[in-house]
Amino acid sequence: MANKVVKATNEELQQVYNNIPKAYDRANRFISFNQDVRWRADLVKTILKFCERPKLVLDVAGGKGELSYTFKKIFKVNAKYEIILSDYAENMLKMALIEEDKVLCSFDALPFREKMFDVVMSSFALHAADNIEDVIREITRVSRKIVGFIAMGKPDSWIKRVYLSVYLRYIMPYIAALAGAKSRDFKYIYYIYERVPTNSFHKKIFEKYIDIKVYEERGLNLFYFVVGFPKG
Template sequence: MKKGTNEELRDVYNKLVTSYDKVNSVITFSQDTKWRYQLIKELSKYCKEPKFILDIGSGKGELSKIAKIFYKNANFVLLDYAENMLSNSIVEGDKIIASFNNLPFRENAFDAVISSYAIHASDDMNQTIKEIYRVTKKALGITAIGRSNNILFSNLVKIYLKCLLQYLVILAHGDPNHYKYIYYIYTKVPSNKELKRIFGTYTDIKIFKEKALGSIYLFVGIKKSN
């Protein structure tokens, strides 16, 4: 993948359904679920008893499944660009096919917006966060690919993604061609310093933790007043 257009990414994700969970576990050394759990645990400290939660780039709903442990009475809406992901959902809730750069909801429609390993695919991170800000009433909880401002760390991650990742994907019985896009995304994603600046424009940042040499971040923020 050279351009990484929305259509190309949608095609990739539609093909990942059967191998997605196992590959994610292998390439993160079994940390992906742990980081999702940590994100929701941190979010629950600042967002109490939300009634409506939007999960953007939801995939099959792995993050919503964890969120239901903390928010048993909440109503969940899963939004993804890949139809196959939504049709294989592991959680109950309304399902919407749409892009997170143009969310089809009114302002303040949700008490919280959550997302895991998705928004790094955005071609315009400021627009994506602006849209999330628009539709949430209170809180944001996001984990995604980031890029450390430490040059050594960022170069080590590049080596891992370009040279080693494909072999782990094969080990997990996935197609390495479907995961080449991760390297492309990593090279274009804003640095973690820039991500914090964007998040800080729209929210009061409560948590911003870097994981895996800064290649993953956990972010929790509370919406700023207009």
């Protein structure tokens, strides 16, 4: 039987929100229905349930490091640990919210040895992959204990697929514009959504490489939330 997600407390969320920078990634906020901060905190808490004292953590396709930032706010221990932030966009790494080491690389070709990291995690990035299986193979290859990620998928229900397609194409970009963003910068999210496979397809790939302990679909099944141990 699958374990439940460990929910972040209001106090933990408040700490993250209070320190969050003004240049926060609006795209994740809008496509997650303003839940991205909470979901990242839930992901960190759930990962730590299965790996209480990680020594080495990799944030895959971490962008500016919002997930790493959240990890540091929640995981406060006396023991020393290290986070490595990776992304293939140099400008994102230059704007990172954390001071730790940064590595410029693609998530489907990680330049790390096998089973190097205690924790390999990612948030709102894996859906950009041309081949999701290549990415899952890589993140499980470099993890020796636990993997956890949140990304955009596609509901198996055709009714939800149609609704979300309309929302992402015609509504969400203009909601973003009301918040001061450029609507054209958010239209790419719709095109990513259109090309990604359904969640049931994703889950079969995950089960091939991961001993899944937590699997959830959130936000009208637009996102999958996965935590588990690499197989083998």
